[in-house]
Amino acid sequence: MTLLARGLSIVLAALLLLAGAGSPALAQPAQKPKIRVWLLRTYVPDANHALEDSIKRWATSKNLDPVIEYFTFDDIETKYVAAIETNALPDVGQLQTIGPARYRGMGRLLDLTDLANELVRVNGPMLESALPVVRAPDGRFHAVPFNYITDVQFIRTDLFRKAGAKVPTTWEEVREAARLIKAKGVMEYPLGQSWNRSADGYGVFQALLYSHGGGWADEQGNYTSIMNDTWRAVVRWASEIYLKDKTVPPDAMSWTGFGNNEAFLTGKIAFTFNGPSIYYVLEKERRPILKDTLMAIKPAGPAGRNHDVLLLSWTVFSSSKQVDAAKDLIRFVMSTDEAKKYMQQSWGQMVPAFERLRQDPYWQKNESYRAVLEAPKYARTPGWPGPLTAAAAEVVATHVLTDLCARVIVDGWDIEKALEEADKRIKDIYANVPSR
Amino acid sequence: MTKPSAWRRVLVADALVGYLFVLPLIVLVLGLVAYPLGNAVWISLTDKYVGYAARFVGLGNYVTLTRDPIFHKVIRNSAVFTLASVAVKVVLGMLMALALQRALVARSFLRAALLVPWVIPTVITALTWHWMFNALWGFINVTLQGVGLVREPIAWLGQPATAMAAVITANIWRGFPFFGVCLLAGMQAIPRDLYEAAAVDGASPAQRFWHITLPGLRLVLLVTTLISLIFTLNDFNIVYVLTRGGPGTATHVLATYTYEVGFQALRWGKAVAVSMYPLPVIAVMIVIVTRYLTRED
Numbered sequence: 001m002t003l004l005a006r007g008l009s010i011v012l013a014a015l016l017l018l019a020g021a022g023s024p025a026l027a028q029p030a031q032k033p034k035i036r037v038w039l040l041r042t043y044v045p046d047a048n049h050a051l052e053d054s055i056k057r058w059a060t061s062k063n064l065d066p067v068i069e070y071f072t073f074d075d076i077e078t079k080y081v082a083a084i085e086t087n088a089l090p091d092v093g094q095l096q097t098i099g100p101a102r103y104r105g106m107g108r109l110l111d112l113t114d115l116a117n118e119l120v121r122v123n124g125p126m127l128e129s130a131l132p133v134v135r136a137p138d139g140r141f142h143a144v145p146f147n148y149i150t151d152v153q154f155i156r157t158d159l160f161r162k163a164g165a166k167v168p169t170t171w172e173e174v175r176e177a178a179r180l181i182k183a184k185g186v187m188e189y190p191l192g193q194s195w196n197r198s199a200d201g202y203g204v205f206q207a208l209l210y211s212h213g214g215g216w217a218d219e220q221g222n223y224t225s226i227m228n229d230t231w232r233a234v235v236r237w238a239s240e241i242y243l244k245d246k247t248v249p250p251d252a253m254s255w256t257g258f259g260n261n262e263a264f265l266t267g268k269i270a271f272t273f274n275g276p277s278i279y280y281v282l283e284k285e286r287r288p289i290l291k292d293t294l295m296a297i298k299p300a301g302p303a304g305r306n307h308d309v310l311l312l313s314w315t316v317f318s319s320s321k322q323v324d325a326a327k328d329l330i331r332f333v334m335s336t337d338e339a340k341k342y343m344q345q346s347w348g349q350m351v352p353a354f355e356r357l358r359q360d361p362y363w364q365k366n367e368s369y370r371a372v373l374e375a376p377k378y379a380r381t382p383g384w385p386g387p388l389t390a391a392a393a394e395v396v397a398t399h400v401l402t403d404l405c406a407r408v409i410v411d412g413w414d415i416e417k418a419l420e421e422a423d424k425r426i427k428d429i430y431a432n433v434p435s436r
Numbered sequence: 437m438t439k440p441s442a443w444r445r446v447l448v449a450d451a452l453v454g455y456l457f458v459l460p461l462i463v464l465v466l467g468l469v470a471y472p473l474g475n476a477v478w479i480s481l482t483d484k485y486v487g488y489a490a491r492f493v494g495l496g497n498y499v500t501l502t503r504d505p506i507f508h509k510v511i512r513n514s515a516v517f518t519l520a521s522v523a524v525k526v527v528l529g530m531l532m533a534l535a536l537q538r539a540l541v542a543r544s545f546l547r548a549a550l551l552v553p554w555v556i557p558t559v560i561t562a563l564t565w566h567w568m569f570n571a572l573w574g575f576i577n578v579t580l581q582g583v584g585l586v587r588e589p590i591a592w593l594g595q596p597a598t599a600m601a602a603v604i605t606a607n608i609w610r611g612f613p614f615f616g617v618c619l620l621a622g623m624q625a626i627p628r629d630l631y632e633a634a635a636v637d638g639a640s641p642a643q644r645f646w647h648i649t650l651p652g653l654r655l656v657l658l659v660t661t662l663i664s665l666i667f668t669l670n671d672f673n674i675v676y677v678l679t680r681g682g683p684g685t686a687t688h689v690l691a692t693y694t695y696e697v698g699f700q701a702l703r704w705g706k707a708v709a710v711s712m713y714p715l716p717v718i719a720v721m722i723v724i725v726t727r728y729l730t731r732e733d
Contacts, residue, residue, distance in 0.1 A: 078699045081486050085704075102702070106487030189572075197680040251571035251594030253683035268572045397700040403506075406684025410596055421505065432703075434485045 036090035043277035050345035098393035109142035123354030143313035145353035178247035192272030195405035198257035211301025221386035223430035295368035309379030497709035529615020562677030596686035622656035
């Protein structure tokens with residue numbers, strides 16, 4: 001047999017085998033119906049595993065095959081945008097804060113009002129701050145709350161003590177504490193605040209802005225000019241920590257979402273604003289600085305405590321062929337027992353929006369956990385004091401707020417010129433977001 | 437009278453067979469090049485917003501971009517990033533090729549070692565450089581401060597000029613082996629007797645390089661540079677991982693801006709228009725090279 005003939009025989013045999021595998025006699029048992037679920041991969045693997053386990057247990061009981069896919073904070077919008085344009089949306093998915101407002105207008109989300117009411121009956125009322133995220137202005141729910149990932153102050157109490165600084169309760173005290181720590185020679189760059197293209201930038205800017213009573217929309221959700229003294233004061237605060245106080249690490253403006261986590265965990269800064277994922281690493285790895293780390297609610301401004309919000313929600317997409325199963329899955333993972341199991345695996349990262357879950361003794365572990373639990377009460381959605389609209393979402397998503405700071409800090413523009421550019425961008429967004 | 441019609445029958449049959457052979461290629465070109473390109477042009481002429489139907493707006497997106505100050509900066513950044521990167525890559529690639537051609541020992545090892553930057557996944561390259569450029573604990577600042585060359589940490593990624601230099605450096609590090617390998621292959625195709633004759637005539641190494649090597653590499657250099665210009669102009673990973681286009685918009689380039697407008701602002705019409713802007717420049721480059729190659733043939 002020649003080499004060629006031998007090769008052809010092998011290929012033929014392989015093809016016959018493949019054909020046999022596909023024949024009815026050798027066919028696999030009928031496959032279970034699939035249900036596609038998209039989840040956020042958080043920085044806390046234990047929490048991710050707990051939720052996945054919960055979904056798998058539910059699927060087994062329903063004789064379904066769950067297809068679980070993950071996105072990260074960085075590619076959540078990318079994945080959904082691609083899926084919308086290719087008609088490849090999952091049955092069930094988690095959305096970030098701006099998701100429901102953006103996608104319900106496209107007709108991609110099912111009405112989940114009944115399910116929302118059911119969850120309220122089971123777990124108690126939702127926090128007021130969750131409603132603008134999951135409830136449309138017409139009163140219908142196209143998403144139901146999953147959990148908040150709250151942003152808090154991370155304080156190195158030992159360094160604060162050494163400098164004689166107190167835990168800031170106002171934004172002015174943040175600057176004072178940073179200046180004091182620097183002046184006392186405790187740390188050259190104590191404040192880890194970046195105005196970058198991540199939630200650590202635009203989230204904190206919103207907290208600063210809303211606490212000063214500023215906004216870019218009125219109560220009806222229409223654009224209002226930002227050329228006013230409140231905005232000037234806010235941008236001055238944001239830029240002077242870099243340009244005047246020089247209390248922020250010199251390359252902080254180029255940090256990615258993990259930059260401040262890294263700086264805090266390695267002891268390079270004395271305080272920053274972040275979700276509890278930093279605390280998770282400290283607790284899980286029993287880092288020595290855990291005993292000197294405090295999580296505290298973000299500061300207040302002249303207009304009180306009005307902060308940004310990261311609320312994850314569940315939704316069912318209108319393209320789903322398994323609507324009842326999809327709703328049942330959400331009902332199961334949000335049942336009191338399952339929600340508590342998940343909450344306790346999240347190391348304080350996932351804060352419930354439902355009152356009965358919030359009363360769990362788990363949150364009384366220490367002062368830091370109590371702060372994390374309380375923080376969502378002050379959460380305000382993009383576009384506050386107006387409703388969360390697609391236009392408000394786009395202002396945040398296109399980094400108008402942090403580009404404004406960067407114009408002053410990086411490009412050396414004066415505040416007035418930078419505000420004019422940002423104002424024009426916001427006006428343009430509100431004029432052009434489709435309302436079809 | 438019967439002879440021409442017989443010929444015609446043969447010719448027609450030949451032509452049909454010819455078309456049949458060319459058909460797969462036509463289908464491929466139409467399906468993989470013409471349709472996506474035509475579709476992209478069409479989308480750029482609409483107000484396509486993710487999740488909504490597209491409406492024709494003519495050149496509206498292109499006109500809007502001419503008034504967009506961020507887009508102006510993106511164009512400037514892209515030009516600086518691309519031209520500076522490619523220029524240095526050409527020089528380093530040439531040096532690499534010359535060194536490898538003359539290496540007397542461990543030639544295979546050196547070739548493999550110098551190819552490493554090119555075969556490492558871009559994300560790993562970018563993350564490594566990100567760590568090296570970190571102001572507080574990055575390798576570069578720690579070293580500079582350690583040997584006493586600087587007292588204060590330099591914010592490599594935190595200032596516009598140094599951030600641009602940083603992304604260019606990372607891009608050069610990753611891309612110069614491509615030039616090195618191509619130019620080395622080109623050098624090996626130059627007949628050795630040309631060098632020997634030049635040496636007998638008393639030509640210095642510099643003269644041999646200038647009058648033999650460089651003219652011999654002209655085509656390789658042109659094609660490699662063109663390909664690298666196109667790749668670098670479209671580079672996304674290095675800028676996105678290193679700086680996200682920041683600080684502010686200091687390193688925002690066409691690819692990162694297209695991503696931001698398309699996937700974060702959801703404005704696909706405008707995003708595609710952003711990515712279409714350099715197309716005429718690229719088309720001109722392709723035409724020039726094609727003509728040049730044809731003339732050489």
